[in-house]
Amino acid sequence: MAVQVRIPTMFRRYTDGEATLQVEPGTIADVIDQIERRHPGIRQQLLTEQGELHRFVNIYVNDEDARYLDRLDTKVTDGDTVALLPSVAGGGPS
Secondary structure (H helix, E strand, C coil): CCEEEECCHHHHHHCCCCCEEEECCEEHHHHHHHHHHHCCCCHHHHECCCCCECCCEEEEECCEEHHHCCHHHCEECCCCEEEEEECCCCCCCC
16 A cells, blocks of 8 residues: 555646655655656745745645644655645635
């Protein structure tokens, strides 16, 4: 069994349209590395030049925000689901 990574619509242009990817267990950093090897260019959408998560990207592991776990060092194991979610801001007129 692998780790399932859910790719939102706005990032699918970097994954050749794939909505889900299967990767090997490890850490969130390992997951990003695996995706980058298959789909070059997605890393810069997720990480800053300093290697930190962009503030407008949220990564969830089994519905828990990785920012409140161990961030990029958060462990993922067989059967886990990782969701890459862009932050959405704004609202309607008042």
